Amino acid sequence: MTALGFLYPGHFAEDDYPRIEQLLGSDIRVDLFHTELGEDAHRVAALREMGSAERLAAGVEGLRLAGVETAVWASTSGGFVHGWEGAQEQVRTLARLAGMPASSTSFAFVHAAREIGVRRVAVGGTYPEDITALFADFLRAGGLEVTGTRSSGIATAAEVATWGEEDVLTLARAADTPDAQAVLLPDTALHTAAHLGLLEKAxxxxxxxxxxxxxxxxxxxxxxxxxxxxxxxxxxxxPLVQV
Incomplete structure (x- = not known):
């Protein structure tokens, strides 16, 4: 049994995780622990506070008691708003607090793009434009080329969590560019686990x-x-796509 641990801020699209667990197979366990959200706002100050060391520390005890093997901060914007160096420090802090290997969703996007062999990516952000731009900057710092960005201007995670399949597909199509090798949708409040096949086919x-x-x-x-x-x-x- 491989036990995976996640710190997830608030309660929005957390039901994606048991769905993914079911699709992965019986020897993988996905354990989700919630951190306090604070202010639900796609603003830099609020997002920085959401991913502060104090809030992460408050959620770590559950991870340790659950006997998981990894700790991943399941918030994209709560990572990349700190910049590349700041997000690295955030992950180092989480690893130290949890006593296990750690990472975050922001770094996961960079590593995943490398895994499937893509370098040129388009970004569809639910966020306001300034927040989406920060994610694009983060990806560039990780060695990716951002071919275009599209922002939906949504102010809160709560609103993002109400989006259905058509909303997600519309964002992905709007974000796509002809020269992009992949499209990235960075919000963990967005339900996508049930839509991945449709998105890639479309x-x-x-x-x-x-x-x-x-x-x-x-x-x-x-x-x-x-x-x-x-x-x-x-x-x-x-990988289906090569650089």
Whole structure:
């Protein structure tokens, strides 16, 4: 049994995680622990506070008691708003607090893009434009080329969590560019686990979404690779796209 641990802020699209667990197979356990959200706002100050060391520390005890092997901060914006160096320090702090290998969703996107062999990516952010731009900057710091961004201007995670399949597909299509090798949808408040097959079929290219890459990142930390094609190109054994 491989036990994966996640710190997830608030209660929005957390039901993606048991869905992903079911699709991965019986020897993988996904344990989700919630941190306090604070102010639900897609603003830099609020997002920085959401991912502060104090809030992470408050959620770590549950991870340790659960006997998980990894700790992943399941918030994209709560990581990249700190910048590349700040997000690295955040992950180091989490690893020290949890006493186990750690990462975050922001880094998961960079590692996942490398895994499937893509360098040029388009970004579909539910966030306001300034927040989406910070994510694009983060990806560039990780060595990726951002071919375009599209922002939906949503002010809160609570509103994002109400989006259905058509909303997600509309965002992905709007974000896509002809030269992008993959489309990235970075919000962990966005339900996407049930839509990955549709998204990739509609766009004819890999689509990486926040909760999907977060679970994959935890598996990567345990040196596991799982073949689960219903979870998209990222969860196939061989990359479908090469640079």
């Amino acid at each position: 766009l004819s290219k890999p689509v990486l979404t926040a909760n999907q890459v977060t679970v994959w990142e935890a598996l990567r930390l345990t040196d596991r690779r799982v073949n689960a094609p219903s979870l998209g190109t990222l969860f196939t054994r061989e």
